[in-house]
Amino acid sequence: MESKKESNFQKIIAHAKEYGFIYPSSDIYDGLSAVYDYGPTGCELKKNIKDYWWKSMTQMHQNIVGIDAAIFMHPTTWKASGHVDNFSDPMIDNKDSQKRYRVDHLIENYSSELEQKGLEKEARDLINLMDLHLKNEDFSALKALILSHNIKCQVSNTCNWTDIRQFNLMFKTEIGSVAEEANTLYLRPETAQGIFVNFLNVQKSSRLKLPFGIAQIGKAFRNEIVARQFIFRMREFEQMEMQFFIPPGTQKKWFEYWKETRLNWHLSLGTPHSKYQYKPHVKLAHYADAAVDIEFEFPFGFKEVEGIHSRTDYDLSRHQEFSKKKMTYFDPETNQHFIPYVIETSIGLDRMFLAILSQAYTEEPVPKEDGSTEERIVLKLPTKLAPYKLAIFPLTKKDGLPEIAQTIYKECQTSFYCFYEEKDSIGKRYRRQDAIGTPCCVTIDHQSKEDQTVTIRHRDTMLQERVAIKDLKMLINSYL
């Protein structure tokens, strides 16, 4: 079973490349680890997922507006958010057990062992030394400290340590032509902070009253130590986030509201409920007072596709503290100033893409005329997400059929994406559209010249019906 799932995942990856959904980045240079490019069909599908989310958030909610913040942000942003302190840790590996430790945890553990033995002074000295070396980022001194105290790995019970390495999960770069400490910029590791620092701008310019939300879609970057599983964990990825600002004390109610609303959004795409589950966080992040993941059953198991976090007033308070700007909201009804609480919904666009793709990928037997069966591969994408909505085929290349087909193409292309092809047999053309998930194909045949009708062939059922050419556009639009 497991191996079948795995091989299915391999097939999805191969299919994604073959049909122009996703390629490895810089493919001609053998790819770049954990970075992928979206191809012609892939970028349409991705864009359609984005649009579907964006509209459900902004267009469908009077009190949610969008922004598009820059990827570069003032360096202090990341001090305030806690990313500079929490996102970067010196690590050390034990070569025998192959277990990795955070250096500070390793030394702190040993220090508390010393304390228990009554060696309180030694313990204190050790911690003081560690703090000094950590502050100076003197890794060789830190390693010497570990070795001189004979600190052992709890698994292998040896001191066979690697050198200490810094794993900073934020990508660094410099602004300006001179590389100085003060000019260090980070590529944002999450999009949320762009919303928080714009909270006052948006609230005032849009004259919004609590509760209200700010939505954003954008790239974020994390220098993951290990990034794997295709586009599930990439170093450059795209988030669709909404921060919902509320009065303090109402966070439980709104957390439940968004938890339910967001799951319903996923289910509205037709995916069976059994493919989704909630996973509450047991260990909460430093900023949260409640958190739940919405997990999807990927080919490699249930994994997070979206997170809903009750972030309290942590972010706005921290920005108020670091920027010295008041981040409070004045409630005219109660005549009170306060820092709003925040419920965050954060969905990984690439993960959503993978969820949609793996849910849609289907291999199914097709009975042939001679009684045998063959297999077809079909992407059963929701119609609103499909890259192309309609493929238009003249049955033959002559007798004026291509001309009629082109007329239909021109008529429809203003309303939705169409695909035109006259090459190869009709069956082959149908199957190619199955493979990229086009929900409908119309074929122009000789009868079309007589009575102005065409056959429309449906992707999932493979059934055909005859419709008037003049009704075609309306019919497809009714599916969207």
Add this chain to the structure above:
RNA sequence: GCGGAAGUAGCUCAUUUGGUAGAGCGAUAGCCUUCCAAGCUAUAGGUGGCCGGUUCGAGCCCGGUCUUCCGCUCCA
């Protein structure tokens, strides 16, 4: 990061013990046919991941390196 496996045409794979690469599918053009991947003809496409070594000669042997996959590890 550690361990294991792999890298030959767009894809799936061949190439018997070292003698400068083939097939199927796919692609393109044409013919014939026309409602579920039909047939025929022709064409294009590879300095065998990359670098180095051994050898008269390396896709094959050796070393290094990059990338991918699997397992561990990590993942506010």
